[in-house]
Amino acid sequence: MAMTINQKSKRKIIPVASGKGGAGKSLITANLGLRLGAAGVRTVVVDMDLGGSNLHTYLGYRNKHKGIGNFLSDTKTRFKDIIVQTHVPALRFVPGDVLVTGLSSPTPATRKKLIQAIEAIDADVVLIDLGSGTTPLIIDMFLLSNSGLVVTTPEAPSVLNAYSLLKNVLFRRLQEEFASSKRVASYLKEIQKDKTPGSTPTLRDITDGIKKIDRKYGARATKAISQLKPYLILNMMIQGEDFRIAESLRDLVDRNLGIGLESLGAVFQDPACSMAVRALQPLTDFAPESPAAVQIERMAQKIAQSESFPEMPLDLEEYDSSYGLTSIEIAMDLETFRTSGDSHVAGDARDEEFLEVISTQKREIDQLKGTIRTLTAGADSPF
Numbered sequence: 001m002a003m004t005i006n007q008k009s010k011r012k013i014i015p016v017a018s019g020k021g022g023a024g025k026s027l028i029t030a031n032l033g034l035r036l037g038a039a040g041v042r043t044v045v046v047d048m049d050l051g052g053s054n055l056h057t058y059l060g061y062r063n064k065h066k067g068i069g070n071f072l073s074d075t076k077t078r079f080k081d082i083i084v085q086t087h088v089p090a091l092r093f094v095p096g097d098v099l100v101t102g103l104s105s106p107t108p109a110t111r112k113k114l115i116q117a118i119e120a121i122d123a124d125v126v127l128i129d130l131g132s133g134t135t136p137l138i139i140d141m142f143l144l145s146n147s148g149l150v151v152t153t154p155e156a157p158s159v160l161n162a163y164s165l166l167k168n169v170l171f172r173r174l175q176e177e178f179a180s181s182k183r184v185a186s187y188l189k190e191i192q193k194d195k196t197p198g199s200t201p202t203l204r205d206i207t208d209g210i211k212k213i214d215r216k217y218g219a220r221a222t223k224a225i226s227q228l229k230p231y232l233i234l235n236m237m238i239q240g241e242d243f244r245i246a247e248s249l250r251d252l253v254d255r256n257l258g259i260g261l262e263s264l265g266a267v268f269q270d271p272a273c274s275m276a277v278r279a280l281q282p283l284t285d286f287a288p289e290s291p292a293a294v295q296i297e298r299m300a301q302k303i304a305q306s307e308s309f310p311e312m313p314l315d316l317e318e319y320d321s322s323y324g325l326t327s328i329e330i331a332m333d334l335e336t337f338r339t340s341g342d343s344h345v346a347g348d349a350r351d352e353e354f355l356e357v358i359s360t361q362k363r364e365i366d367q368l369k370g371t372i373r374t375l376t377a378g379a380d381s382p383f
């Protein structure tokens with residue numbers, strides 16, 4: 001089994017992808033890395049957005065270091081030569097290909113070289129900032145873990161591209177699983193090529209097709225897919241109601257792809273993000289009390305506190321769903337940031353309605369209690 005890195009070692013490899021560009025991958029990856037580092041978690045952030053490397057900006061650096069471009073173009077450059085120490089002792093950074101470019105579609109051999117280098121990194125957490133889209137590099141990197149992060153905004157094109165990213169991940173996973181069976185491989189290639197509108201097969205259709213080739217393959221396909229546990233981050237939320245689109249995506253992914261998409265958290269649209277970039281400072285240093293910084297830090301805590309990410313880090317008895325937990329967090333944040341005037345997140349009638357729905361449901365009140373307990377328990381943590 002190739003795809004069980006998170007099970008093999010305590011180290012967590014966490015790729016960050018989004019179907020559509022500009023969803024906030026780099027901002028979130030950089031600041032997750034900074035907060036994990038601040039908590040003493042030995043972390044490495046890798047800029048794997050070849051052709052569009054800009055992770056250094058979100059870390060507050062000008063680009064001047066050798067990076068993956070040098071590693072790939074110069075055989076004398078070893079991977080450990082391009083790992084840069086940041087101002088946070090526990091955080092290191094691997095720059096992309098700003099200095100040496102032209103590598104955005106690496107060959108299978110180059111992809112393998114990159115994967116081996118990443119697997120060899122000595123750290124507790126390795127965060128990989130991927131480019132947007134569904135290139136083989138992105139899909140292969142995403143499959144380095146069973147629990148990559150998918151970032152989307154609430155806008156339909158972004159959500160749909162997140163869906164197609166996951167669909168490509170599923171196909172690739174199956175291709176790997178059945179690499180030794182020519183008949184399954186060519187069957188998968190055939191149905192993936194078919195672009196007829198409405199012809200997209202569901203996982204059920206695919207496993208049925210695979211079963212027809214060999215009966216015992218059906219269960220194997222289902223098992224391979226059920227191991228995938230990607231996490232969703234809904235970024236640039238404007239109102240509480242936006243979260244419903246995340247729940248719709250979860251339902252669609254479950255129904256059509258058979259993949260259980262969990263929620264890691266939500267991040268409000270926050271003007272502090274662009275202010276920080278202009279000040280050439282990381283968001284969580286520049287405006288640590290801003291909504292986006294607080295929300296990213298909360299996600300970092302979830303990753304840090306989880307012994308075996310992707311398992312939910314918090315007391316499972318308190319939360320029957322990661323989406324329920326995120327709803328509670330959003331409700332709390334809407335209250336906090338609306339009253340403090342820190343945010344321009346609209347406090348309109350729909351948010352009132354959203355808060356009402358939340359507060360009338362007993363199950364969720366129970367969850368809220370759990371969240372508060374967790375937050376207070378973390379009061380003496382390094383955050």
Ligand SMILES: Nc1ncnc2c1ncn2[C@@H]1O[C@H](COP(=O)(O)OP(=O)(O)OP(=O)(O)O)[C@@H](O)[C@H]1O
Pocket residue numbers: 018020021022023024025026027028049052130131132235236237267268269270271273274277292
């Ligand atoms: N929560 C947010 N609120 C406001 N602005 C944000 C937020 N998240 C990201 N941004 C801004 O959106 C822009 C895109 O963010 P970012 O570069 O992180 O996206 P990306 O997914 O990495 O894009 P690409 O696909 O081009 O690599 C940046 O200007 C960033 O500052």
Ligand SMILES: [Mg+2]
Pocket residue numbers: 025026027049054129130131
């Ligand atoms: Mg980016």
